[in-house]
Amino acid sequence: MAGKSEDGNNAGSGVPVGIPEMGEIVGYKLRRAQLFVFQDFIETFEKMKLRPAEFSVLALIARTPGQKQTEIAEQLGIKRANFVALMDSLEQRGLAERRKAEGDKRSHSLHLTPEGTRFVDKMSTVWRAHEERLVERLGGPEARATLLDLLGRLLGEKPA
Amino acid sequence: MAGKSEDGNNAGSGVPVGIPEMGEIVGYKLRRAQLFVFQDFIETFEKMKLRPAEFSVLALIARTPGQKQTEIAEQLGIKRANFVALMDSLEQRGLAERRKAEGDKRSHSLHLTPEGTRFVDKMSTVWRAHEERLVERLGGPEARATLLDLLGRLLGEKPA
DNA sequence: GCTATATTGTTATACAACAAAACAATCGTG
């Protein structure tokens, strides 16, 4: 056998070389992992009737209240058209509210209600348990930090 | 000031502590990264009119031909009901085909057509360029290996 | 061998996520 194997794991097995194995495809594994994590997230927040998108909206409003709808939506990569129903729901549940922005009669500034603030507190606690579960799977906090760093690189974030 | 800061980056700024920053949420960053990678993937394969799911099906059939529909679907996490239309499309495009499985008149064994084989060759080449783009973003092949490893841990794969 | 149960591929259907276009109200600028 003249050393011709490129794949390294299927010499002479008739398996066509050059065709990527699923586990070697970054996009594929990324998707599977994201699905898994979201699955855990969704189950974790099932009782609170909170979906990932709603979580992110509440967290953003909590951290920087008063931002305009479009600003919040943009930061989360949500089209402002699709953001409307999302915000409607949060408002009807009494968790967040739209206030007339002073100075601009078109835009709404987003805030948490008092109940929303309490809700976000509980939400944050519940989230921590979810995140800790991921850390265990990853094998420790350093692994999580590394993962966040690598994902950040894909997203083009500055190398800190 | 007695050292009470837990967040470490917003002392005295009125920002509620305990509420996670978006960039610190594994699930969120994972989703954004996956979206980004898929975006690049989709643009890369726009000319070939190939979607991620179709790519994965063709790659799987190419690597292990003769598998039953349900087997392929299951490996990819696709419900067999949704797999039908997917496979229909690949068959109508002349890339893959269903053969009557010998021994079981219910099941179909999946194979590539000759044209499908050529298509997969080209597909693999094009994919490599996409993957290489990701490697550059990540900062090298080692970073990619690390990422695949970490994602594998999330998915519960054996530590090799 | 016959019957009950399970599996395979399929159809139909519903729902959620997401994108694109258009619109009224309002803003900002020349």
Next chain:
DNA sequence: CACGATTGTTTTGTTGTATAACAATATAGC
């Protein structure tokens, strides 16, 4: 003031995915 841009909204369409039901076939138990 007139014009173009922006904000929130409605409407609509597409895609991905989940569920239920079905006919054909296979398998296991008796």
